[in-house]
Amino acid sequence: MPGVPVGTTVLALKYQAGVVIAGDRQATEGYQVASRRIEKVYAADEYSAVAIAGAAGPCIEMVRLFQTELAHYEKIEGMHLSLEGKANRLAQMVRANLPLAMQGLLVVPIFAGYDLKRSEGRIFKYDVAGGRYEEAEYFSIGSGGKDARSSLKKLYRPGLAEEEAVRTALEALYDAADEDRGTGGPDFVRGIFPTVKLVTRGGALDVPEDRVASACAAIAEARKTAA
Amino acid sequence: MPLPYYVSPEQMMQDKAEYARKGIAKGKSIIALEYAGGVLIVAENPSASLNKVSELYDRIAFAGAGKYGEFERLRKEGIRYADMKGYAYGREDVTAKSLANAYSQVIGNIFSMEIKPLEAEILVLEVGEEADVNELYRIAFDGSIADEKGYTSIGGQAEELKLFLKDKFAEGLGLEAALQMATRALEAAASQKVKAATLEVAVLDRARLGRKFRRLPQAELRAMVEAGG
Numbered sequence: 366m367p368g369v370p371v372g373t374t375v376l377a378l379k380y381q382a383g384v385v386i387a388g389d390r391q392a393t394e395g396y397q398v399a400s401r402r403i404e405k406v407y408a409a410d411e412y413s414a415v416a417i418a419g420a421a422g423p424c425i426e427m428v429r430l431f432q433t434e435l436a437h438y439e440k441i442e443g444m445h446l447s448l449e450g451k452a453n454r455l456a457q458m459v460r461a462n463l464p465l466a467m468q469g470l471l472v473v474p475i476f477a478g479y480d481l482k483r484s485e486g487r488i489f490k491y492d493v494a495g496g497r498y499e500e501a502e503y504f505s506i507g508s509g510g511k512d513a514r515s516s517l518k519k520l521y522r523p524g525l526a527e528e529e530a531v532r533t534a535l536e537a538l539y540d541a542a543d544e545d546r547g548t549g550g551p552d553f554v555r556g557i558f559p560t561v562k563l564v565t566r567g568g569a570l571d572v573p574e575d576r577v578a579s580a581c582a583a584i585a586e587a588r589k590t591a592a
Numbered sequence: 593m594p595l596p597y598y599v600s601p602e603q604m605m606q607d608k609a610e611y612a613r614k615g616i617a618k619g620k621s622i623i624a625l626e627y628a629g630g631v632l633i634v635a636e637n638p639s640a641s642l643n644k645v646s647e648l649y650d651r652i653a654f655a656g657a658g659k660y661g662e663f664e665r666l667r668k669e670g671i672r673y674a675d676m677k678g679y680a681y682g683r684e685d686v687t688a689k690s691l692a693n694a695y696s697q698v699i700g701n702i703f704s705m706e707i708k709p710l711e712a713e714i715l716v717l718e719v720g721e722e723a724d725v726n727e728l729y730r731i732a733f734d735g736s737i738a739d740e741k742g743y744t745s746i747g748g749q750a751e752e753l754k755l756f757l758k759d760k761f762a763e764g765l766g767l768e769a770a771l772q773m774a775t776r777a778l779e780a781a782a783s784q785k786v787k788a789a790t791l792e793v794a795v796l797d798r799a800r801l802g803r804k805f806r807r808l809p810q811a812e813l814r815a816m817v818e819a820g821g
Binding site: 429430433436437440441443 | 646647648668671672675678679803
């Protein structure tokens with residue numbers, strides 16, 4: 366749909382302590398860059414995060430409502446919603462967006478959270494109709510989602526350490542940006558790098574930008590010498 | 593047909609107020625006081641699951657004394673009001689002042705319109721960016737609203753507690769000192785020892801990122817209360 370900025374490549378993969386969830390920063394409008402530093406990965410609450418692909422406006426609005434609902438439930442009931450409950454609630458919201466999706470305003474999230482009862486990180490993917498499916502290892506969506514998945518397929522190992530997991534996520538985003546015009550790569554000139562969050566027993570935390578920047582630089586350097 | 597007998601409005605209000613006061617006097621008390629890092633809320637509460645203190649919004653907390661069911665309803669409505677407003681406008685547009693006003697309207701209406709007034713009093717507390725701009729609102733059973741400074745209290749022994757704190761309260765206390773002062777006030781009012789296990793304590797901690805409300809876990813609480821003897 367022309368005139369609507371769209372979000373692009375986001376991914377999640379499990380690692381030792383939970384889930385890494387990451388996304389590029391570029392929004393595209395047709396053949397134009399609409400924004401270079403849009404956020405596509407958000408902490409939904411203390412123990413979960415959501416990454417979005419689709420039309421930026423409705424995506425961001427859905428995340429805001431989702432965050433409000435999770436906090437609202439927590440305050441009213443005095444306890445967090447179960448991870449299963451959060452994933453289901455998001456499915457209902459995606460389902461409710463179906464009429465808009467049919468008109469081109471797509472919202473398709475990835476939901477990653479730490480399940481305190483099971484003591485493990487979990488990843489959920491969705492379809493436009495509100496279908497909710499759990500992924501065992503990793504997943505990626507957006508216009509560069511397929512490229513990122515191909516990359517993750519080769520790089521992913523169960524039980525990755527944090528450092529490797531972050532690097533794997535960034536490698537996959539780099540590959541997606543390489544192949545897909547709608548995905549932004551690391552921008553060393555402007556200093557814009559992908560968003561990376563870790564969802565663990567300790568909560569949903571940002572990987573600091575300088576760490577992401579140096580990991581991106583290492584990836585770029587490794588590819589330079591290989592050529 | 594029997595004639596409806598006449599009761600003067602004055603008499604009716606007095607009766608209602610007396611009824612509400614009696615109901616509240618049966619309940620335990622709650623103290624809120626400002627300390628260097630924010631606002632401390634200390635409630636006497638033997639139950640670990642039926643909370644009297646709760647988060648309303650990012651910087652705002654709620655405390656209720658009296659009948660549990662009644663202030664619990666007020667708490668839920670407050671959270672709904674705050675979340676709706678924050679979602680429709682912006683997070684900083686949710687203020688303790690507007691919440692306290694809304695509560696005052698609702699409670700005041702119940703007091704004058706309904707046969708049975710609420711047997712509950714509440715506190716709406718907000719931690720400011722700076723120490724001198726905390727807001728403490730106390731809303732009584734008849735909807736009257738008081739803007740307090742430094743410390744405030746509700747519940748059965750609210751007056752005794754205020755009397756105690758009036759002499760002892762000092763600005764800029766540390767968390768531990770503030771908690772011990774609150775405990776001592778409760779002990780003085782009840783003239784018996786207060787155990788950490790029967791306290792429900794929470795803070796609005798200015799230093800926290802995002803949501804400022806935090807409950808003090810029992811272990812931390814016990815260590816701090818016992819440190820004061």
